[in-house]
Amino acid sequence: xxxxxxxxxxxxxxxxxxxxxxxxxxxxxxxxxxxxxxxxxxxxxxxxxxxxxxxxxxxxxxxxxxxxxxxxxxxxxxxxxxxxxxxxxxxxxxxxxxxxxxxxxxxxxxxxxxxxxxxxxxxxxxxxxxxxxxxxxxxxxxxxxxxxxxxxxxxxxxxxxxxxxxxxxxxxxxxxxxxxxxxxxxxxxxxxxxxxxxxxxxxxxxxxxxxxxxxxxxxxxxxxxxxxxxxxxxxxxxxxxxxxxxxxxxxxxxxxxxxxxxxxxxxxxxxxxxxxxxxxxxxxxxxxxxx
Numbered sequence: 001x002x003x004x005x006x007x008x009x010x011x012x013x014x015x016x017x018x019x020x021x022x023x024x025x026x027x028x029x030x031x032x033x034x035x036x037x038x039x040x041x042x043x044x045x046x047x048x049x050x051x052x053x054x055x056x057x058x059x060x061x062x063x064x065x066x067x068x069x070x071x072x073x074x075x076x077x078x079x080x081x082x083x084x085x086x087x088x089x090x091x092x093x094x095x096x097x098x099x100x101x102x103x104x105x106x107x108x109x110x111x112x113x114x115x116x117x118x119x120x121x122x123x124x125x126x127x128x129x130x131x132x133x134x135x136x137x138x139x140x141x142x143x144x145x146x147x148x149x150x151x152x153x154x155x156x157x158x159x160x161x162x163x164x165x166x167x168x169x170x171x172x173x174x175x176x177x178x179x180x181x182x183x184x185x186x187x188x189x190x191x192x193x194x195x196x197x198x199x200x201x202x203x204x205x206x207x208x209x210x211x212x213x214x215x216x217x218x219x220x221x222x223x224x225x226x227x228x229x230x231x232x233x234x235x236x237x238x239x240x241x242x243x244x245x246x247x248x249x250x251x252x253x254x255x256x257x258x259x260x261x262x263x264x265x266x267x268x269x270x271x272x273x274x275x276x277x278x279x280x281x282x283x284x285x286x287x288x289x290x291x
Contacts, residue, residue: 001061003090005029006070009057013050013065020045029053062086098129098180101170104137106153108165111136121153124170129180137167140185141216144171144196144205148273156282157216163193163285171205185210193285198223198260199237199270200245207248207257207288214285215256218276223260226275227267237270259291 001009008025020026020036022043029035035053036043045053058064062085073081074092081091102110103124109116110125112135119125139162143149149170159166169185172178185192192209195216196202206215218226227233249261264270276283 001057003070003073006057006061006063006065006090009053010065010070012045013054018045018047019043061090063090097177099176100127100129100132100180100184101125101149101176102127103149103152103168105141105157105164105166105168110167112167122150124149124168129184132184135167135188137165137190139163139166139191139193140188140211141166141168142171142181142185142192142194142209142212143168144194144202145273146170146173148195148276151277155276156280158282158284159193159216160285163191163214166193182209195273195276195283197237197270197272198226198264199234199272200241200249200261200264201237202270202273203249203252203257203260203264204245207252207254212288214287215260216283216285217273218281219284220286220291222281223263223271226271227263227269232271232275233267233269234271235269237272238264238268241270254288256286256288256291 005025005028009029012020019039020043022030022038022041026036026043026045030038030043033053033056035049036045038044054065063070064084068084073085073090076091078088078091082088101124102112103119104110106121109118111117112127113131113133117125141163143152148155149168152168169181170176172181190211191214192212193214193216194206194209194212196206198217206212217223249257252258252261275281
């Protein structure tokens with residue numbers, strides 16, 4: 001039985017009604033367990049049927065709907081759910097909920113919770129936000145795309161001295177929530193350098209995070225060369241993202257974003273950050289307030 005069926009059964013058990021619409025869930029329960037009596041497009045479910053459903057749910061899932069509600073599982077993690085059910089997957093908390101992917105630059109140690117850790121070059125630490133109690137890095141490098149985060153040691157990164165030992169953070173995907181990243185950054189209140197795609201959506205992302213002071217990318221002269229290279233400049237990115245991004249970028253509070261947006265409009269193309277992984281591509285920090 002899945003959670004949808006459990007919700008249907010729970011509502012019926014708690015209801016004084018005995019006639020229910022013969023929807024897909026009730027049709028399954030009637031056919032699979034011989035519950036109720038059909039009356040056209042409705043199903044009669046007596047008190048005896050409800051008592052039998054209560055016992056059936058307890059037998060098949062371990063859940064006692066007389067003692068706990070299906071909605072109670074929404075706030076549980078998997079091990080907590082096992083105290084009330086046979087299937088840990090009934091828990092509502094996602095396995096990766098409120099977790100972060102963090103690392104450092106090559107040859108630097110990860111300094112969190114009063115300790116230092118050495119990570120492999122292409123490795124990172126998967127850690128719950130709630131378990132990070134302190135952090136000794138003085139700035140954050142936030143990377144939009146996972147491939148660049150994973151292969152950061154292969155990049156030619158030229159950071160100013162004050163940002164030479166950052167905590168490197170993956171922006172998030174379907175597993176690592178961007179909202180968790182934003183909460184983490186708000187709690188830290190540290191300078192943020194962001195590495196994003198150089199397309200309209202990438203610029204929107206870059207300016208949307210708190211405390212962003214710089215953009216990590218090739219120098220402006222290299223930008224021009226990349227935009228003129230038909231093997232690298234992607235007009236489809238620009239065309240697809242233009243309408244939804246143009247107002248926010250044209251009115252950006254950051255001089256750098258406005259300048260890069262003008263460059264994109266001139267060349268009508270975008271560039272993905274995976275090109276930064278190619279040999280000979282030096283990355284520098286562009287101040288968000290200058291260009």
